[in-house]
Amino acid sequence: MIIEHRDFHVKGVSYKIRPAVRGDAKKLSELRLQIDGETENMDREQGEGFIDEAGFERIIENDANHPRNLFLVADCDGRLIGYSRCQGYDLKRFSHKVVYGLGVLMDFWGYAIGKNLMIESIAWADSIGIKKIVLEGVLETNEKAIDMYKKLGFEIEGTMKKDKLLSDGKYYTSYIMSRFND
Template sequence: MVINEKKFNVKELTYTIRSAFKSDAKNVSELRLQIDGETENMDREKGEAFIDQDGFEKIIETDTIHPKNLFLVAEMDGRLVGYSRCEGNDLKRFVHKVEFGLGVLKGFWGYGIGKNLMKETISWADENQIKKIVLYGVLETNEKAIELYKKLGFEIEGLMKKDRILSDGKYYNTYIMGRFQE
């Protein structure tokens, strides 16, 4: 689906959150690759499960027409600095929920970009009778994200023990978090 774009001004930084367009595909591919290399909070290491421009063009095209999918980008001065994506399921038993993920360039943390991507997604979900948003694999050490998700109505629904191996060679737990809107 497509939402109306919205401008934000946080700590003297102005950015726009809007739906992704096919013309963003190359930049989204590069953005995702960079974000994956900046933090271990993501599922992938840099270059893993790489999606090229053509791949993102297809994803964005599908997300634009599918009523239970939403692909958003955060843009500042013509540069993409963050993204989020919701993907629904057409199976009748799961039609009420979507899976969610997001990423923001490390240099733009602290400007509410992740929070505003989440808020726009929650608003879209509520307006479109999506009852549940699920976050899989929230790293237990990502305390700021967990705090943010809780403030936005998410709860920890499960713990995946030793779910991820990070660069230090140690195993880490991840949380499954969900937000249910009656």
């Protein structure tokens, strides 16, 4: 299902949320690399699991052709400032759910970009009959994100103790959070 782009104006910043297109691949590769280096809330350190332009082209094409995948970008005057992705399953027993991930450039935190990416993804999921959206590995210290997820109907389903080793040499708990739409 193709979704239309939506325009947002928050605290003087204008951006649109739209489906990723093949022409976004190079920018997405650079964006993901930058976001991974800005925060330890992501699963990767900068450069780990690097996806180049061709890799993103394949992901975008696959997602465009998969009925239970959605890849969105937040676009501010042609500059990509955030992304989100729902990845569904081909297995029948898991066809009711998607795994969700998102990232937003640190300079654009506080402008509801992550929240609006999630709201658009939830609306899409609800419209096609997806019952469950799963967030894997939400870092315990990412309190703003956890609060946002809870306000959008997500709950903590599982706790993974000592799940992530961060730069301070300490282990941190992460959560599996999900939203189930009856």
